[in-house]
Amino acid sequence: MSKNIIEKIWDAHVVSQKPDHPAIFYMDFILLHEVTSAQAFQALAERNLRVLDPKRFMATIDHAIPTRKNRHEIFDKAAASQVDRLRHNARENNILFYDFDSSHQGIVHVIGPELGATQPGMTLICGDSHTSTHGAFGALAFGVGTTEVLHVLASNCLLQNKPKTMCVKFTGKLREGVFAKDAIMKLIADIGVGGAAGYVIEYTGEAISAMSMEARMTLCNMSIECGARAGLIAPDEITYAYLKDRQFAPRGRAWEAALEYWKSLVSDTDCHYDKTVTMDLNELEAMVTWGIDPSQAIQVNESIPDIHHLPVHQQEKARQALAYTRLSEGQAMQDVCIDWCFIGSCTNSRIEDLRIAANILRGRKVHQNVTLYVVPGSEMVLKQAREEGLDKIFEDAGANFRMPGCSLCIGMNDDKVPAGKRCLSTSNRNFIGRQGPGSITHLASPATVAASAIEGKITSYLR
Amino acid sequence: MKKINTISGLAIPLDMKDVDTDLIIPAQYLTQVTKQGYGQALFRRLCDGNPDFVFNQEKFRSGNILIAGENFGCGSSREHAVWALMEWGIEAIIANSFSDIFFANSAKNGLLLIVQPEKIIKHLLAEAGKENYILNINVDEQTITTSRQEKYSFEIDSFRKYSFTQGMDELDYLLSHMQEIEAFGRKQREQEYSTVFLGQS
Numbered sequence: 076m077s078k079n080i081i082e083k084i085w086d087a088h089v090v091s092q093k094p095d096h097p098a099i100f101y102m103d104f105i106l107l108h109e110v111t112s113a114q115a116f117q118a119l120a121e122r123n124l125r126v127l128d129p130k131r132f133m134a135t136i137d138h139a140i141p142t143r144k145n146r147h148e149i150f151d152k153a154a155a156s157q158v159d160r161l162r163h164n165a166r167e168n169n170i171l172f173y174d175f176d177s178s179h180q181g182i183v184h185v186i187g188p189e190l191g192a193t194q195p196g197m198t199l200i201c202g203d204s205h206t207s208t209h210g211a212f213g214a215l216a217f218g219v220g221t222t223e224v225l226h227v228l229a230s231n232c233l234l235q236n237k238p239k240t241m242c243v244k245f246t247g248k249l250r251e252g253v254f255a256k257d258a259i260m261k262l263i264a265d266i267g268v269g270g271a272a273g274y275v276i277e278y279t280g281e282a283i284s285a286m287s288m289e290a291r292m293t294l295c296n297m298s299i300e301c302g303a304r305a306g307l308i309a310p311d312e313i314t315y316a317y318l319k320d321r322q323f324a325p326r327g328r329a330w331e332a333a334l335e336y337w338k339s340l341v342s343d344t345d346c347h348y349d350k351t352v353t354m355d356l357n358e359l360e361a362m363v364t365w366g367i368d369p370s371q372a373i374q375v376n377e378s379i380p381d382i383h384h385l386p387v388h389q390q391e392k393a394r395q396a397l398a399y400t401r402l403s404e405g406q407a408m409q410d411v412c413i414d415w416c417f418i419g420s421c422t423n424s425r426i427e428d429l430r431i432a433a434n435i436l437r438g439r440k441v442h443q444n445v446t447l448y449v450v451p452g453s454e455m456v457l458k459q460a461r462e463e464g465l466d467k468i469f470e471d472a473g474a475n476f477r478m479p480g481c482s483l484c485i486g487m488n489d490d491k492v493p494a495g496k497r498c499l500s501t502s503n504r505n506f507i508g509r510q511g512p513g514s515i516t517h518l519a520s521p522a523t524v525a526a527s528a529i530e531g532k533i534t535s536y537l538r
Numbered sequence: 539m540k541k542i543n544t545i546s547g548l549a550i551p552l553d554m555k556d557v558d559t560d561l562i563i564p565a566q567y568l569t570q571v572t573k574q575g576y577g578q579a580l581f582r583r584l585c586d587g588n589p590d591f592v593f594n595q596e597k598f599r600s601g602n603i604l605i606a607g608e609n610f611g612c613g614s615s616r617e618h619a620v621w622a623l624m625e626w627g628i629e630a631i632i633a634n635s636f637s638d639i640f641f642a643n644s645a646k647n648g649l650l651l652i653v654q655p656e657k658i659i660k661h662l663l664a665e666a667g668k669e670n671y672i673l674n675i676n677v678d679e680q681t682i683t684t685s686r687q688e689k690y691s692f693e694i695d696s697f698r699k700y701s702f703t704q705g706m707d708e709l710d711y712l713l714s715h716m717q718e719i720e721a722f723g724r725k726q727r728e729q730e731y732s733t734v735f736l737g738q739s
Contacts, residue, residue: 090719090722095695095696096697097697099712099715099719101719101722101723103733104733110568110569110616111615111616113571114571117571124713127719131733138568139568151569153569153570154569156569156571157571160571194733197733202615202617203614204615204639217639218615218639219615219639219642220616220617220620220642220646221617221618222643222646223642226708226709229713230709230712230713231719231723232719233712234697234708234711268556268609269609269612269635272609272635272638273638299613302612302638304638325731328730329730329732332729332730332731335731336731368556388555392556485565486564486565486566487565487566487568487569504560504613504614506558506560506613507560507561507583508560508564509565512583
């Protein structure tokens with residue numbers, strides 16, 4: 076019987092399933108961070124349970140921590156307590172933990188892949204919705220809440236209903252100055268923030284095959300923003316080349332066995348999906364959001380639509396959005412003045428993202444009205460950026476090059492966009508107040524953000 | 539988990555779609571290590587600076603059944619959103635669709651989510667806006683009856699219904715399958731390529 080990759084991974088991980096019951100679904104790899112784990116460990120202790128399989132967990136600190144150089148001095152008592160709590164929980168339960176002084180600390184969805192821990196065919200969860208990032212490797216990776224983290228700590232399993240499957244085929248070729256970030260933003264703009272609800276997406280097509288692993292991670296990262304349960308890309312030679320010899324990648328005979336297994340995961344030629352969407356990328360230009368959710372997005376060279384021309388069910392929210400973002404119908408996105416710029420987050424903080432930004436900022440200066448934060452996704456990315464001299468390029472340009480963490484994406488650590496300020500950001504959400512109360516967020520690719528930081532207004536890199 | 543067979547009370551109309559979990563509980567409140575303390579920050583972004591916002595209105599303060607638009611609970615996986623809603627007093631939410639993660643998080647905490655078609659949601663929102671709209675949700679019968687003599691039925695899968703009406707904790711269900719789970723894990727480890735590797739490098 077023909078199966079797609081999602082069905083293959085599903086079938087390989089069902090421990091058992093009674094009729095009219097969810098499946099008992101086995102988890103291969105679980106990432107933990109300080110914001111969504113404390114209550115899970117607490118409940119585990121209260122119920123006198125132990126972690127069933129500590130070797131399946133990897134923990135680090137990313138969301139609540141500062142990104143300034145002396146970040147280990149956490150001034151916020153609650154954040155400090157959260158970090159201490161995870162340190163303690165990891166130690167007590169023999170769980171691998173990357174602390175401030177580790178060369179592997181970073182954003183959870185950056186460190187898993189770069190360590191070769193995220194692998195094709197895995198089931199992977201984390202208490203964070205951007206866990207979909209790991210789907211770039213052909214893993215079935217999704218976000219869960221804290222109680223489900225408890226479930227996996229205690230039993231290595233979750234109760235899951237088999238998801239519906241959607242194929243999103245990206246045809247064509249990305250033009251110069253247009254990136255995976257723009258492609259996923261276009262998809263979300265087209266199908267809406269709930270467009271893939273209930274589905275796991277498999278991304279296919281020539282445009283996908285041409286993408287590097289980091290570009291695939293950017294794409295899969297934002298699957299949740301169109302409501303998808305998860306989004307993945309079948310492994311191929313690019314995936315295997317990336318994984319080979321990384322720290323936790325299999326070696327020797329195990330590598331050969333792994334390759335054989337991974338190759339078997341690819342969707343069968345005549346497999347079925349519950350839904351198929353095709354999108355051509357040949358004409359795509361750099362994208363930017365204008366509103367208060369990721370689907371309210373257009374090309375940088377376009378103008379905000381007239382509300383009356385929008386489908387009826389989108390009109391009220393568009394009105395609300397423009398009132399909050401202080402923009403108008405028909406206004407061109409090009410040349411909207413910005414106050415802050417952020418290059419970072421689990422969406423775009425890897426070395427390729429920093430290289431793109433550095434190439435644009437080399438020899439140039441950040442506009443006097445703009446504060447630009449460049450936050451590498453991990454210690455490994457930071458190290459490589461230093462080796463390539465990117466840190467010097469950012470600092471010479473007047474950017475603030477910081478320590479690894481979630482930083483400005485989430486507005487819960489020290490890094491916040493002040494009220495009333497407009498931030499162009501490589502992150503993944505532009506909800507009301509996301510980056511700080513009263514702040515305005517516009518999403519874009521690293522190239523767009525770097526170019527705009529120089530101009531002091533929204534502009535695409537090619538312009 | 540307590541048994542939930544019926545939920546009755548005042549309906550609160552939240553005429554918004556795509557209510558995301560950042561709106562429900564902003565990230566700045568997520569630094570606690572407890573499950574309590576989030577209720578007072580519920581919808582903080584919308585409460586601040588908008589006196590007419592429904593959660594600022596005294597007449598809805600005793601409400602426990604929220605009516606909302608599509609894709610409720612989208613965005614971040616923070617379960618704190620469910621804790622905030624329940625601590626404030628919400629026991630059930632009726633909307634035309636919910637985000638997958640929020641749906642799962644709600645089930646883990648005994649927050650009842652009911653899906654109704656858009657037309658019915660529009661009607662419920664309008665009626666709830668007129669105040670004193672009392673709903674009676676019967677989980678066993680899968681019905682909603684209103685103080686205006688209307689009756690609606692809803693779908694709920696049998697496992698979720700059982701969990702709610704019997705007060706079953708999903709972790710107990712998982713733990714009762716430990717032998718099978720451990721056997722599965724052993725079989726996995728015996729493969730030439732096994733994913734249990736952390737700490738061995």
